[in-house]
Amino acid sequence: MTVRIGVIGTGMIGEEHSRRISQQLTGGEITAVTDVNQEQAQTMVDRLSLDAKVYDNGLELIQAEHVDAVMVTSWGPTHEEYVLAAIQAGKYVFCEKPLATTAQGCRNIIDAEIEAGKRRVQVGFMRRYDSGYQLMKEAIEANRLGEPLMIHAAHRNPTVPERYVTPMAIHDTLIHELDTFRWLLNDDYATAQVIFPRKTRHAHGKVEDPQIILLETTQGVRIDVEVFVNCQYGYDIQCDVVGEEGIAHLPEPQSLTLRQAGQRSNEILQDWKKRFGEAFDVELQAFIDGAASDTVGGPSSWDGYAAAIASDACVKAQESGQIEKIEMPERPAFYA
Amino acid sequence: MTVRIGVIGTGMIGEEHSRRISQQLTGGEITAVTDVNQEQAQTMVDRLSLDAKVYDNGLELIQAEHVDAVMVTSWGPTHEEYVLAAIQAGKYVFCEKPLATTAQGCRNIIDAEIEAGKRRVQVGFMRRYDSGYQLMKEAIEANRLGEPLMIHAAHRNPTVPERYVTPMAIHDTLIHELDTFRWLLNDDYATAQVIFPRKTRHAHGKVEDPQIILLETTQGVRIDVEVFVNCQYGYDIQCDVVGEEGIAHLPEPQSLTLRQAGQRSNEILQDWKKRFGEAFDVELQAFIDGAASDTVGGPSSWDGYAAAIASDACVKAQESGQIEKIEMPERPAFYA
Amino acid sequence: MTVRIGVIGTGMIGEEHSRRISQQLTGGEITAVTDVNQEQAQTMVDRLSLDAKVYDNGLELIQAEHVDAVMVTSWGPTHEEYVLAAIQAGKYVFCEKPLATTAQGCRNIIDAEIEAGKRRVQVGFMRRYDSGYQLMKEAIEANRLGEPLMIHAAHRNPTVPERYVTPMAIHDTLIHELDTFRWLLNDDYATAQVIFPRKTRHAHGKVEDPQIILLETTQGVRIDVEVFVNCQYGYDIQCDVVGEEGIAHLPEPQSLTLRQAGQRSNEILQDWKKRFGEAFDVELQAFIDGAASDTVGGPSSWDGYAAAIASDACVKAQESGQIEKIEMPERPAFYA
Amino acid sequence: MTVRIGVIGTGMIGEEHSRRISQQLTGGEITAVTDVNQEQAQTMVDRLSLDAKVYDNGLELIQAEHVDAVMVTSWGPTHEEYVLAAIQAGKYVFCEKPLATTAQGCRNIIDAEIEAGKRRVQVGFMRRYDSGYQLMKEAIEANRLGEPLMIHAAHRNPTVPERYVTPMAIHDTLIHELDTFRWLLNDDYATAQVIFPRKTRHAHGKVEDPQIILLETTQGVRIDVEVFVNCQYGYDIQCDVVGEEGIAHLPEPQSLTLRQAGQRSNEILQDWKKRFGEAFDVELQAFIDGAASDTVGGPSSWDGYAAAIASDACVKAQESGQIEKIEMPERPAFYA
Ligand SMILES: [Mg+2]
Ligand SMILES: [Mg+2]
Ligand SMILES: [Mg+2]
Ligand SMILES: [Mg+2]
Structure with a gap:
């Protein structure tokens, strides 16, 4: 069919x-x-x-x-x-x-x-379908790191256009991390705080860039995410999960190692569509297969809701400079 | 259709x-x-x-x-x-x-x-469809290395069964390199020599293991391939192309970097089917698409023939201990 | 002499x-x-x-x-x-x-x-004499990263003894980072905040472990340091400096890459004395040479004082849970 | 004293x-x-x-x-x-x-x-004093690789002057490998063969460049060394020891990893004096300490003699194009 x-x-x-x-x-x-x-x-x-x-x-x-x-x-x-x-x-x-x-x-x-x-x-939270994040998820679930305690992450874009304003660092950029870490940790957020480092000279007038978002989960896991959308050098997604007994690093995208002109180098992607191209394939195939077999999975409405609540708190934290609470309603059994 | x-x-x-x-x-x-x-x-x-x-x-x-x-x-x-x-x-x-x-x-x-x-x-020479080899091919064609001069390669399997005998190191194992390097270099082989290092204690009685195969192309490119089919530690495909101005290394398969128990480590695959799983996908999709559009591409009969001629010379070199000539007939315009 | x-x-x-x-x-x-x-x-x-x-x-x-x-x-x-x-x-x-x-x-x-x-x-702030940090310092001074905006760092020990209590994470551990980052950035601290993630089960009763220390410099550079003194897996010092145009990663200590038993691995040091052994050599040689030539350099009393002031603020931040100000007196011309 | x-x-x-x-x-x-x-x-x-x-x-x-x-x-x-x-x-x-x-x-x-x-x-064979080679030696002696079966190596210089002629690839360049591998393997050479790949356009008229030297030890270990003295991109020493159960790679020299301008890169040295600077220190300190304590160690006259015999055979192999025997006299007990 x-x-x-x-x-x-x-x-x-x-x-x-x-x-x-x-x-x-x-x-x-x-x-x-x-x-x-x-x-x-x-x-x-x-x-x-x-x-x-x-x-x-x-x-x-x-x-x-x-x-x-x-x-x-x-x-x-x-x-x-x-x-x-x-x-x-x-x-x-x-x-x-x-x-x-x-x-x-x-x-x-x-x-x-x-x-x-x-x-x-x-x-459409495609990162859950990325092979690198899936390896991390497996390592966590197989208890290869012990209990997760911290995540250090970065989400960097080479540049953004003029219309990209400060709250979009949350709604358009961090939103992926907000979903991904809930999924990786099987946990929800408790608080958010946003820190604005010295602004890069490459950022437009209406966006604070970079930003550091600090999240706390209900289990006490602490997460710091650098969002840096005018980092110039490339599209770069970093994620380290630190557990009680070890650390997992998100794999770098595949690239050729060249020795040339005094450098040993690997190309860094510039385009997010290439970074998650295979994840999009797997994500949409999963949707098609789910529809065909009458049982869809992956990120649910509940996950979309959780991301929205966390996003709202992060934007509030951008504005207040304070540690903002994130209060998730109880999860209905329907989404268990 | x-x-x-x-x-x-x-x-x-x-x-x-x-x-x-x-x-x-x-x-x-x-x-x-x-x-x-x-x-x-x-x-x-x-x-x-x-x-x-x-x-x-x-x-x-x-x-x-x-x-x-x-x-x-x-x-x-x-x-x-x-x-x-x-x-x-x-x-x-x-x-x-x-x-x-x-x-x-x-x-x-x-x-x-x-x-x-x-x-x-x-x-079915699937390596041409492997994303890592394709990056190498692109780098060569874009002249990022200058003219290729040498290839250093290795083809390692953890173990092979009793029925795997010395010539199979050519027919079953090296055959992939024989096709891949013709394609990477856009060249044909001129000579072959086989060297037998000290035999590993992990090899069965009927197989010389490891072997080093030395190939020369008509352009004078020199290739050494280590075939080591009882290397114990994993399935590992290595390939360095050395050009006049630089070197390209075949990317390692994606894996998680873990810091744990005094080691920073990445898993090495054990199974060749995993190593080239995506290449098989791309290869077969290309065949389907080719059949659908009435024009099939990729490794041709001529490539199969060239691999067979080179294989025969390598097996002869295994037996003779000498440098054996590889004589390719002229390529018909049909396969240009 | x-x-x-x-x-x-x-x-x-x-x-x-x-x-x-x-x-x-x-x-x-x-x-x-x-x-x-x-x-x-x-x-x-x-x-x-x-x-x-x-x-x-x-x-x-x-x-x-x-x-x-x-x-x-x-x-x-x-x-x-x-x-x-x-x-x-x-x-x-x-x-x-x-x-x-x-x-x-x-x-x-x-x-x-x-x-x-x-x-x-x-x-005795020996890190300034570590060849890796010196490469970072050179890259920053040569403006290869643009203006520094953030530092992400980690200071991990496999275990600490019972007598190691919470403030020692500052006085004995973070103290090195406090000096090193002032020196790397040529800047002073403005604020400190301390976050306590979920505690590892491997920590003794009297120490919060891990901790994340957030520092702000007078120039607005934002620094996060993970101090994790019972991380089990090794002694591991990480430091990434993020600038307006690029990022520098502190080199890993030299180690052999082994392929073995399904792993590609590098040993992680367990002992801080090995990690900074060469830095100690260079540091003490500099002192001897300075004394011999009647003009001592390196970390000065002023640097010791600055580290003490920052340490005090970090300990206060551990206790208060608040963002604490760090007020450095003006630097006397004597230490310019 | x-x-x-x-x-x-x-x-x-x-x-x-x-x-x-x-x-x-x-x-x-x-x-x-x-x-x-x-x-x-x-x-x-x-x-x-x-x-x-x-x-x-x-x-x-x-x-x-x-x-x-x-x-x-x-x-x-x-x-x-x-x-x-x-x-x-x-x-x-x-x-x-x-x-x-x-x-x-x-x-x-x-x-x-x-x-x-x-x-x-x-x-003055300083490589024995290089910390990277010493890690390899330790790994071999600790039997972490099993019995060594092969070595794949490369010795590359960015350029050489006009006076550098073909045999100098042996006398001035390979000579270091000739000593190092005898020491690493605790073995002597049995045969040598030299292969001339297609010549790089960057080589002067009187030097074949690159060259591949194939060595066989008395234990049957097979060694291939690429000598490429106009490789353009840098001074680069590579060495992989392949044993029955694993492989060790010579560490790369320390360098900063930079993310910048679409590249993740590490600088490659250009100058051999920097590559082995610390080895020279250790080598000469060992000589001074040996003289002070009236018992000098390290590479002996016998090692110098062995390197000379192997060099001569390699030069002969350059000229003959044949596999040349290397006949070492029995080692006197004096040098045991
Ligand atoms: Mg999406
Ligand atoms: Mg196939
Ligand atoms: Mg000290
Ligand atoms: Mg010397």
Whole structure:
């Protein structure tokens, strides 16, 4: 059985995912697309040679008979509405982050999903599908490090455009770490604090850069994340988990070691899409397979909600300069 | 269009490839299978839940209407016959190495393919599809090393079974390097010499282990390959290309760096199937895509023939202790 | 001219340094020793075959005619008195950390040194003499990283004894980082904060372990140091300096890379004396050479004072859980 | 007791060693110097502020009363005469490589030393004193690799001057490996073969570059050494010892890891004097200590002789293109 997928939002990430599904992965096909910009939607259909109908809007697409599952890659503020509609239509939905732009929006989705009685949502936290993070997760679960006590991490981009402002360091950047560490540690956050080091001369006027975010989990694990989005030298994701008996370092992406011109060197990636390209493949294949077998897994609505709550606290900590509490409601048995 | 594939030979590698095609890759399906052991063929069909007919023999399978392309993963001595039959049937054929067990057998295939007037054969030299080797190839082609002058390489297995005898170090092990270096260097071999170091105490009675194979190309590039199939510590593929201005090292497979118990360590793989798992994916996807678009690429019959000629010379060098010439006939324009 | 050195304190570090001076370094000899335990002093003289007189006490030793320079490696609380006496006697003095156990004690030494009108004191902050840190210092000064913005560091010991209590994480452990980062950055500290992660099960009752110390410099550089003194796996010093255009990582100590038993591994040191063995050589040779040429350099009394002030603030931050200010008086021109 | 050393030959290496002895090491002083160019000798005395007499010639210097030990760093063809004279004068002598320019010259020294009845000669094979090679030696002796079976090595220089001709790849370059591997393996050579890869465009007309030297030991260990003296990118010494159960890689020299401008990089040395700077220190300190304690160790006349015999065979193999036998006479008990 081929899973017929409707795509809402044909921007860069929507097209990337559509290309994956139609050309690289197995078991899925794009049968419907829509975008606020219908021309762009049609252009993508043409460019990828899809046999797909272009819809007027997302809600119609979700209802369409020849759509088994929905992929929401539209503008963030629209996510909530489409995910809710998909749940009500009884269709699996892959939603790029954020699940909703507010914690309340996420909560609405959770309530709807619980009421509908079946998990329908997979949130696009692709790092869980990265082979390097999976090795870390395995090492932790196999107790090779002892109990985790600390995480030291960094999320660096070469540059960001003018429109990237201070809170986006949380919403757009840290959001990945916020999900990943909950998953790695099987834990929730208790507090957040944000520190602003001396600002780099390469940052635009409206963004504090770099930032250091300090997180505490309910188990007392302490996490520091450097977010540095104008680091110039490359796209670089670092993560060390320090446990009672040992430390695991996230593997560097594969690269050639060259000896040349007085240097032994390895190239550092510049583009996040390359860094997590395989993770996107695995993530979307998992969604297709889940839809095909009628049981979707991976990051749930609850995980999207938790990330939203943590994000909100981090932004508050950016503003207050204080240690902010993060209060997660109890996890419903539905998401156990 | 889905490429309907018939599989001849359902042993370990045949089943691995069938699993890939049916569960992981896109655009192909297994519609026919056969094996000298028909029960085994049926078992595979069941295990992979294939919708495939089990044939009495390979020749029938090749003729079958619902077979667009053929995968030959049977016992080596049968390859030639099946590949020839596929060519005559006008069907694309993926043939695991060796293309044929003799250079003459390969030549027969070449003659048939040229006569038929169209490239039909892709030989299973998967290393060309390995991302690490591809980075090396790119670095060489981009002239980042200057002209290549030497290759230092190693092919190590933890252990081999009793049936692995001295010439298999060439036919089963070095064969991969023989193809890979022709491709990396865009060159052919001129001479071969084999050196037997002190034998490891871990080798069985019928195998000289380790061996060092020295190759010279027509351009004068010198290659040394350590083949060490009872190295105990792991499956380890090393390759350094030394050029006029720099050196490239084949990347190590991804692994977690751990600090633990007085060691900073990375796991070394034990299993060659894991080492080249992604390369197998890319290789078979390329075959499916090639069959679908009616133009197959990758390692050709000519490459299989060249590997066979070089293998024969290396085995002769094992026996003679001398430097043996490798004489490649001129490459037909057909394979340019 | 050979510098005749008197040693006050013949414990472990005193004997190590005396062995260096008498057997490894050039230009110095041990001519006088003393210890509260005179037998121990005599034992060291015998063990190292020194031609040295054993004195009743440090003050007598300092006055002795055949003592050109003094090395203070006695119990911390005695340092101040001996250093002051050496200054008054017009003799160069190498003082192991701490310069004094209180900031006021350090200040007394500074006042005396300024009054005496000549730099006499070299404080035993040996990391400045470590070849790895020197490479970092050079890279920073050569502006290869751009302006430094952050330092991420770790100071890990396999285990500590029962007598190691929470404030010792500052006084005995972090003290090295406190000096090193002032020197690396050419900057002073402005604030300190201490975070206590979940405690490792391997720590004794009276020590919080690990700890994370957050420092801010007057230039806004942000530093996080993990102090983890029961990390089990080894003695491990990590330091990354993050600048506006790049990052430098402190080199790992030299070790053999082994491929063996499924692992590619490097040994991690267990013993801090090995980690900084060469730095001790360079440090003490610098002191001898300085004394011989009548102009001592390296970490000064002012640096000892600055480390004491920062230490006090860190201990206060351990106790308060708050961000504590670090107020350095203006640096006298004498120490410019 | 200070060892009073007379230096014969004040060229680059003679001055480097003299600087070490007079400024860095302990227990020795330069009291006499000579050179065919007496002005150069005087210049060195002045530059290093030595309290040393300049002699007319080496033989006078060797006889001088105030010379306890001799350092021969003159032009190679003069070594034999000076070493013989030192032996006859009953003085310890450190002789830079080569011990003599012919195997017979080395033999003459051996005969004289045996007749004199006491080991007097330390040959300047400094790699045995390199901390990296010592780690390898320890790993081998501790049986961490099992029995050694192969060595893969490389000796690369960025460039060489016009006067460097083909046999110098053996006499000046490989000579270090020839000694080092005998010492690492505790074994002697049985055969040599030389292979000339395609020549680099960066080599001058009179030198084949690169070269690959294949050695076989009496125990059957097989060694391949790439000598590449115009490799452009740096001075780079590589050595892998492959044993029955594992492999040891010579550590890379210490360097900073930088992340910068799209690269993760480490500097590669350009200058061999930096690569083995610490080894020179340890080597010369060992000589001084040996002279002081009346028992010199390290590389002996026998080792110099063995290196000469192996060198001769390698040069013969360069010329013949054949596998050449290396016949070592039996080692006298005197050198056991
Ligand atoms: Mg995503
Ligand atoms: Mg294959
Ligand atoms: Mg110290
Ligand atoms: Mg030497």
